[in-house]
Amino acid sequence: MKISVIGCGYLGAVHAASMVQLGHDVVGVDVDERRVGLLNRARAPFYEPGFEDLLGTSLASGRLRFSADVADAAGSAVHFVCVGTPQKRGEYAADLRYVQAAVESLLSVLAPGELVAGKSTVPVGTAARLAELVEGKVPGALLAWNPEFLREGFAVQDTLHPDRLVYGLPAGPDGERARALLDEVYAPIVAAGTPQVVTDHATAEMVKTAANSFLATKISFINAMAELCEATGADVTQLADAIGHDDRIGRKFLNAGLGFGGGCLPKDIRAFMARAGELGADQALTFLREVDAINMRRRIRMVDLAREVCDGSLLGKRVAVLGAAFKPDSDDIRDSPALNVAAQLQLQGAVVRVTDPAALANSRAEWPHLDFADTPEEAAERADAVLLLTEWQQYRDLDPVAFGEVVARKRVLDGRNALDREAWTAAGWSYRALGRRAG
Numbered sequence: 349m350k351i352s353v354i355g356c357g358y359l360g361a362v363h364a365a366s367m368v369q370l371g372h373d374v375v376g377v378d379v380d381e382r383r384v385g386l387l388n389r390a391r392a393p394f395y396e397p398g399f400e401d402l403l404g405t406s407l408a409s410g411r412l413r414f415s416a417d418v419a420d421a422a423g424s425a426v427h428f429v430c431v432g433t434p435q436k437r438g439e440y441a442a443d444l445r446y447v448q449a450a451v452e453s454l455l456s457v458l459a460p461g462e463l464v465a466g467k468s469t470v471p472v473g474t475a476a477r478l479a480e481l482v483e484g485k486v487p488g489a490l491l492a493w494n495p496e497f498l499r500e501g502f503a504v505q506d507t508l509h510p511d512r513l514v515y516g517l518p519a520g521p522d523g524e525r526a527r528a529l530l531d532e533v534y535a536p537i538v539a540a541g542t543p544q545v546v547t548d549h550a551t552a553e554m555v556k557t558a559a560n561s562f563l564a565t566k567i568s569f570i571n572a573m574a575e576l577c578e579a580t581g582a583d584v585t586q587l588a589d590a591i592g593h594d595d596r597i598g599r600k601f602l603n604a605g606l607g608f609g610g611g612c613l614p615k616d617i618r619a620f621m622a623r624a625g626e627l628g629a630d631q632a633l634t635f636l637r638e639v640d641a642i643n644m645r646r647r648i649r650m651v652d653l654a655r656e657v658c659d660g661s662l663l664g665k666r667v668a669v670l671g672a673a674f675k676p677d678s679d680d681i682r683d684s685p686a687l688n689v690a691a692q693l694q695l696q697g698a699v700v701r702v703t704d705p706a707a708l709a710n711s712r713a714e715w716p717h718l719d720f721a722d723t724p725e726e727a728a729e730r731a732d733a734v735l736l737l738t739e740w741q742q743y744r745d746l747d748p749v750a751f752g753e754v755v756a757r758k759r760v761l762d763g764r765n766a767l768d769r770e771a772w773t774a775a776g777w778s779y780r781a782l783g784r785r786a787g
């Protein structure tokens with residue numbers, strides 16, 4: 349099939365290259381010419397394990413190219429819309445201008461019988477509005493919403509082997525036509541028995557925001573338990589293990605620590621609240637305010653804990669921060685809890701050095717007033733305290749004995765409950781973590 353992908357960020361670039369693996373002929377369109385140039389040279393514009401290899405093989409097949417001109421999308425049977433929906437400045441609502449622009453730009457190339465398939469995370473009601481626009485301008489063209497659930501760090505795996513396919517379709521025969529096109533796109537995934545949920549536009553849009561809200565709630569739930577554990581001397585990691593054995597609860601996304609960040613969970617719960625307000629149903633989601641508040645409190649608590657271990661004052665204390673990305677295996681620093689904490693420590697007078705295996709270039713560009721180091725050893729040189737804020741495997745694997753040689757004081761704060769407490773304390777470190785007793 350001939351397919352176009354509009355918007356080649358995380359979602360779109362991975363989707364475009366993956367669709368080639370499914371046997372299609374794909375053009376990825378993005379307004380950013382630099383990005384288009386990189387992608388055409390098989391260079392990933394972001395860090396994502398496995399993506400550059402996939403991009404290389406897909407380009408080598410001759411069935412993938414990237415372009416800055418939407419005219420190149422003409423003749424595609426399906427046009428995927430994969431642009432971003434960031435939070436509006438100063439508001440909770442999602443900024444839909446890129447989605448709107450993408451769909452409007454497609455109107456000039458769209459032909460009857462072709463399908464516009466939205467993948468971006470949008471407020472419920474967007475697809476119905478866009479469907480009217482598309483059908484009004486190009487009678488016979490179709491619009492479906494087909495949300496994406498990929499996680500950064502697992503983007504390739506999640507795209508090629510999703511745990512479900514969700515189709516939000518128009519009613520009647522148009523819906524049948526749209527479904528047939530999507531089934532053809534995903535034929536190998538459908539044939540593998542992947543569960544499909546075939547529904548209307550509104551449900552499909554809500555599936556995505558509901559899923560991210562649930563995940564955020566799960567994380568904030570365990571972080572609320574961590575607050576209680578701190579007040580009582582209980583251990584939140586054992587608590588999570590114990591309740592996680594109940595498969596109605598499950599252990600995944602119950603890792604207490606510094607909480608969630610990134611380009612999705614924080615803005616999606618806020619946009620969901622804003623949309624509920626517009627719909628007159630804001631009460632239904634007031635709990636998400638609490639989810640957000642618990643999450644932000646963890647950052648404050650981390651700063652407080654750092655001050656506490658630095659004998660009550662951060663002034664002039666050398667603090668090493670391990671991790672800048674919002675999560676491991678990513679160079680994404682959008683709403684990164686780690687950088688947020690690093691900046692607050694610096695504001696309070698600490699001499700902060702941040703390191704990260706992949707996110708240093710982005711961090712330097714966005715946070716020029718922070719000080720950065722290439723390695724954990726460099727960051728921790730003569731440090732009064734070491735904070736693990738993003739749980740990269742290389743930080744989990746640090747040898748506490750050797751690492752103890754570089755610091756001034758062996759004090760470690762494990763912001764992700766990721767280190768082996770016994771090994772670190774055995775090597776003479778004082779160990780503190782969110783939701784656990786001091787070690």
Ligand code: UGA
Nearest residue numbers: 496497498499500567601602603607608609610612674675
């Ligand atoms: C999230 C969802 O997991 C994806 O399913 C969704 O498709 C994506 O948003 C999206 O909307 O595009 P992602 O933002 O890549 O994916 O990251 P997650 O793996 O969900 O992690 C989010 C944050 O939660 C990270 O900061 C992570 O450190 C934190 N987290 C995660 C915890 O604090 N505790 C946990 O137990 C799990």
